[in-house]
Amino acid sequence: MSLFRSEEHVDRWRSDRVGGATVSVGLLCDLAHAWWGDRLDAAWRPRDRAQNQAILDDLGLVDDFWRLP
């Protein structure tokens, strides 16, 4: 899970690697805030799978790659 200069850099780096998903850094930032924003809350409770999946879905990460087990 890495940052790249651009999609061209991803394509060159991937070469024969199969699969993976690439998103904009803006979407990554939104995802990070939705996913990790509560981690230091004094009353933190674990989310269940549906809650985690809803975070991904709400950001448009809806294809199979982003489908949680």
Next chain:
Amino acid sequence: MAGRAYDAAMNDDDIRLRNATYRLFVEMDRVPTVDDVAAAVGLQVDDAVLAWHRLAEAHAIVLEPGTDQLRMANPFSAVPTSHRVRVAGRWWFANCAWDAFGICAALHADGRIESTCPDCGERIDVEVHDQQPDDPSLVFHCGVPATSWWDDIVFT
């Protein structure tokens, strides 16, 4: 990252210990040990060790394999990585690029992220202000599908 409904393995005391672990992680100037966390919540160390392992089993924290030492309190890394984040004058290590932004999110603060492009090897610096990165040309690549994130979380 948390993918499954692992919370069934955690009881309320475990979650209290988890929350104390995270609090100490950001309050201390070093990675907390299980002794630190046990003392903070008034538990015997042996009981805290068992709780940490239950939390690790539930993917609430990550321990170094075969030890009672913290490896990850996601998004924070307990060991140096190639993803560094500076927030309010302090450097943190993140487990991956997602977690680097997650550190700003968890701390509810602006920050500066330093990473490296795996293709060209050049350093990437990005500032986060008001939950937005200052360089929209960057992209994030995830090579492991969500179904497999926890198969090898260090690799992921």
